Amino acid sequence: MKNLGNEEMVQTGQKPPGFAYKILRLFTVVHPGEALSVLLLTLNVFFLLTAYYILKPIRDALIVEEWGANIKLYLNAVAAVLLIFVVKIFSSIASRFPRQKLITWVTLFFISNIVIFYILHLSGIGPAVFGIGFFIWVGIFNLVVIAQFWGFANDLYTEEEGKRLFPLIAFGAVFGGFAGGMITSWLVEPLGKYQLLLISGGLLGICILFTWIIHRREIKRIEAKVSEVGQEEKLKVEVHERPLEKVGAFQLLFKNRYLLYIGFFVLLMNFINTNGVFILDKVGEIAAAKATEAEFMTKFYASFYNIQNLFAMFVQLFVVSRVFKWFGVRVAIFILPVLALGGYFFVGLGAALVLVKWVKALENGADYSLVNTARHSLFLITSREEKYKAQAVTKTFFHRAGDVLAAVFVFSCTTFLAFFTIENVAMVNVVLVLIWITICILIFKEHKRLSEKKAELGVEYLKTDEK
Numbered sequence: 001m002k003n004l005g006n007e008e009m010v011q012t013g014q015k016p017p018g019f020a021y022k023i024l025r026l027f028t029v030v031h032p033g034e035a036l037s038v039l040l041l042t043l044n045v046f047f048l049l050t051a052y053y054i055l056k057p058i059r060d061a062l063i064v065e066e067w068g069a070n071i072k073l074y075l076n077a078v079a080a081v082l083l084i085f086v087v088k089i090f091s092s093i094a095s096r097f098p099r100q101k102l103i104t105w106v107t108l109f110f111i112s113n114i115v116i117f118y119i120l121h122l123s124g125i126g127p128a129v130f131g132i133g134f135f136i137w138v139g140i141f142n143l144v145v146i147a148q149f150w151g152f153a154n155d156l157y158t159e160e161e162g163k164r165l166f167p168l169i170a171f172g173a174v175f176g177g178f179a180g181g182m183i184t185s186w187l188v189e190p191l192g193k194y195q196l197l198l199i200s201g202g203l204l205g206i207c208i209l210f211t212w213i214i215h216r217r218e219i220k221r222i223e224a225k226v227s228e229v230g231q232e233e234k235l236k237v238e239v240h241e242r243p244l245e246k247v248g249a250f251q252l253l254f255k256n257r258y259l260l261y262i263g264f265f266v267l268l269m270n271f272i273n274t275n276g277v278f279i280l281d282k283v284g285e286i287a288a289a290k291a292t293e294a295e296f297m298t299k300f301y302a303s304f305y306n307i308q309n310l311f312a313m314f315v316q317l318f319v320v321s322r323v324f325k326w327f328g329v330r331v332a333i334f335i336l337p338v339l340a341l342g343g344y345f346f347v348g349l350g351a352a353l354v355l356v357k358w359v360k361a362l363e364n365g366a367d368y369s370l371v372n373t374a375r376h377s378l379f380l381i382t383s384r385e386e387k388y389k390a391q392a393v394t395k396t397f398f399h400r401a402g403d404v405l406a407a408v409f410v411f412s413c414t415t416f417l418a419f420f421t422i423e424n425v426a427m428v429n430v431v432l433v434l435i436w437i438t439i440c441i442l443i444f445k446e447h448k449r450l451s452e453k454k455a456e457l458g459v460e461y462l463k464t465d466e467k
Contacts (some may be wrong), residue, residue: 029164029325031248037156037217038165042172044210045149049173051203052142053180058193059138062131075132076274077407079139080400086140090148091249091389098217099388103148107208110141114201121194139400145204146173147395150376151388152211156218159380160449165331167320170342170373174316177368178309248390258446261439262378263398265333268436270402272340272408272429273367276360279347279412279422280304283356304357310364320370324377330444332374336366337440338438341433348426356422378443382449 030038094102117134153169153183154162187196253259323332343359379387413425 013224046172046176047203048179049176051200053177054200055215061134067288076403083396095246102224103211112203145397147392154379154387163324171316252390261443263394271405274406280360287353307361308364316369330376336371337437344426344429351422
């Protein structure tokens, strides 16, 4: 859409852009008429991540207090196995319901689970047993609902629109994570952690409402074009109102190389990230043993998360949209691997506490902002089935598979090998990052090929397995 000045818009009969449009233009390129939908999607993912980051500290506290940090690492492997079955069930459901009903029923299912956990607490179930079940459930919940949201967002926008608007929408996710942590810290003492479960469930209910509002706005927008454009726009309405084709999620991913590359991108990223978290924990543990301050670790992690969240919000607001505009999504996926390569190389030379804290905080901040947005934008050129189903596989199974590899690696190093030092783990990450960059190169080439093919065919999206 061509951008018009206020006077020109009045002459052509269009309303001048409102206050929200002018504010959003400070952060990314927003065309007239797009502001409200973008704000609704941003609020939707904000409430979604706020709900998750209320549950996440409760989950971590329960498992660490009752079982310890090692069990926390190994339970991610259990979640990875269960996700194979979860993704298959999700894929089957997605073939039965249109997108708004799919999101509604899946979200209602997770809300009902929260109520069940609360009832189990009231019935007096022991925190040790409760903690294991709750930890695994949260690990599945957050990956499924977030993948589902981004499938929905990919379904609403073209590639050009997504590259402009996803950076702003993703800020809602970053800020939601920050808000959820703050809400938990404020309310956990006066309410107790189990009462916070109900607040999280209520926020998920709000997300369902936003989904329906956004869906209806999009359908009305397309219907308004029917009389102007004709049958093509009418067909779009019918497509968005019907269920997805009956094809398996894993089948979609494993039969084409582009989606498979994205899966391995996510796997390696999480493998490296989990190793980095382990390095951070070990360095903090060593420093705490030498410290005289009673609350050293609490203050250390508070400082770390503050740096991480502030950096992520800054990058999301002021950097991501400009990187997408000037360089594109294909270049954006290289930025975190390059940062990680330099960071872990210096940690490998000497794992000082301050260095590790800053390297990990900047890595996480870039991950949760720039790379998170870029990873979801990679699906803008795919078919509707791939947006929902294949994206769910990469976001859930491949993500947790990275946790499994990290758990096996750490267990092997600490149990069987005389290899373990923090510096050596950092150097292993350097090698893994080089493999990660190779995967980025493959994604770059395949995304370019598919984008050129889509432009040549003049279609909104295409099936990426078509050669």
